[in-house]
Amino acid sequence: MDNMNLTLKIWRQKNAQDKGKMTDYNVTGISEHMSFLEMMDVLNEQLINSGDEPVAFDHDCREGICGSCSMFINGEAHGPVKGTTTCQLHMRSFSDGDTIYIEPFRAKAFPVIKDLIVDRSAFDRIQHAGGYISINTSGNTQDANATPIPKENADLAMDAAMCIGCGACVATCKNSSAMLFVGAKVSQYALLPQGQVESKMRAQNMVAQMDAEGFGNCTNTGACMVECPKGIDLSNIARLNRELLSGSLT
Amino acid sequence: MASKVQGLTSIGRKVIMALTGFFLMFFLLQHLSINMMSVVSAELFNEVSHFMGTNPIVQGLLQPILIFSVVFHFVWGMYLEYQNNQAREIKYAMYKGSANASWMSRNMIISGLAVLAFLALHFYDFWIPEMNVKYIQGDMSGMLSGTEEYRYYEELVHKFKGQPIRVVLYIISFVMLSLHLLHGFQSSFQSVGYNSTKYTPIIKIAGNIFAIAIPAGFVLVALVHFLSH
Structure with missing residues (x-):
């Protein structure tokens, strides 16, 4: 029409x-x-x-x-x-x-x-708190293929990295929780050897920043996963929970 | 990278909710097992009830953990609900919650408060009289006064015999408990970080069976004693 x-x-x-x-x-x-x-x-x-x-x-x-x-x-x-x-x-x-x-x-x-424009810089600040790898890249970085990575982990990390940080998860969640976003950002590093070095601290710092920004608590309704335009899976939230728990208890 | 965590995180709070939830689900299973004995044998029910009511480990260790779990789960659950409401100050003019999440998962506070209201009735019916007999009157015999019979079975029957309103209240309460467990069981595993492609579907099925069978069992016991006496 x-x-x-x-x-x-x-x-x-x-x-x-x-x-x-x-x-x-x-x-x-x-x-x-x-x-x-x-x-x-x-x-x-x-x-x-x-x-x-x-x-x-x-x-x-x-x-x-x-x-x-x-x-x-x-x-x-x-x-x-x-x-x-x-x-x-x-x-x-x-x-x-x-x-x-x-x-x-x-x-x-x-x-x-x-109007319809919202300030999503809270996501940037969460990323700044730990969504990176502290690697010296000044000319002596080894070839990425020299580090063997299981295919399944590479695929899961790529799936998590699909997150475009649009905030649909927060908008959809009845609690305005940012756990799917943080779960995806933590997972994309936690699944790869390069990211595992700082994995536990990364989860702690990103969650601390997430809490400081005033997002709500995750109650596992799964609405975020359904509405996510990139299909980020709820298992990334479970991985975030594991990373935070193991980091806190060890 | 240095740690910036101070105190309990939002995930830590959810983990404690899940752990107390696990204990309460274990308690429900144990409670139903004993209740079902009342359908099979009055003597067996009396003996087990007396054991549970006087055993020092049950009374001195498990009961305080149970009370802590119940109080913590409810108080913390309500506090989290308050926090979650604060996280969205202006509500949507149109919000289709049913398009992406189950009613059970979106309304744990409603089913939870209904179970809390039921607990008030349940404590009035059983727990307060029990505490009165044992710790105020100091009668640890477990006997009906002036007889050699245990009192537990008689007290249970007395609560349901010719009491249709109480039976209906029990049924409504256990439907709400069922709705709470339909989300709570599998959600607890996710909260403690367990999610696997292999076992999570099994956990969800087991959760649905648990959420329907356990409340149905409690309803069955109430109905049996209402209809058979």
Whole structure:
């Protein structure tokens, strides 16, 4: 269909201090082949043409790999299609005449900057606390293939490294827990020999920072895994728990 | 890299919830085993109940651990729920929780509070009278007054005989316990860091069986004594 008419209920908030509220918009002439962000572009053109403030939202690559887009659409992070980011969601997932709720990712640790843009720098600070390897790379690093790594571990580490840090796990979790993100970041190093040297300290420091940022506690509902656009598995949270426990007890 | 951890982390808190949960699940199994004896033989139930009520290891070691586990699990569970609510100050206008998680996993606080309310009734029915007889009246004989018969079976029957409201309350409570265990059993393993492609599916099946069979057993005992006397 090339001429969908939609009612959008969008969170509008001028800045971090503003209280914000849901505002209704009608958008017309939407093609089912458009991505969700293109539909938002059409809305913004309509708003600009009528002299209104366009809706601010995060976006960058529009290819599902940068983790920038972050909308909570009709009650789900990145919308109703599993395994997709908002930029990869297409309007064919909706019908003419639909009402669509569009909200920012909500968590105390992700304060709203403007409209649908939230500050996800809490994730950066968690990464700074331990999401790295302290290796001297000044010219004498050995060939990576010289260190044998079991295929299964290499695959699991790669799966964990698929996390794009979009924050859908936090937005989806009823507790606003960041455990899937931290679990993935800890796992991608813990599974490889290069990362195992600092593994226990890494888990402790990243969890300490996660707690300091004000994320909630994980209650193992599994919602994060279902809504994660990259399919990060819940077993990464169990690995994080193991890493932290073994680090704390030894 | 130097450690920045101070005090108990959010994961540490969850591990303690899981460990107390494990102990409480073990306790449920043990409690049901003894209750089922009342269906098979009044004498057997009396003897085992008297043993449990007077054995120094059970009373001096296991009972304090049980009380600690119950209190800690409830108080800590409610505190974690409060913390989790604080982690999202502004709620969503539309939130489809059912699209990605089970009702049981999202509402542990509701099923947990229902079980807590049941415990109040259960303590009123059994534990407080037991403490009164043993430690206030000082009667450790376990006998019905003026007889040579143990009192435990009679007390159990008395609570359910001709008491349909109490039986219905027990059934509702054990349905809530079942809902709590349907998530709690397998969640406890995840919290202590156990998740394997080989055994986690088995743990989930075992958890579902445990979560249905144990509460069903308690309901069966209540129904048997309600219907057969």
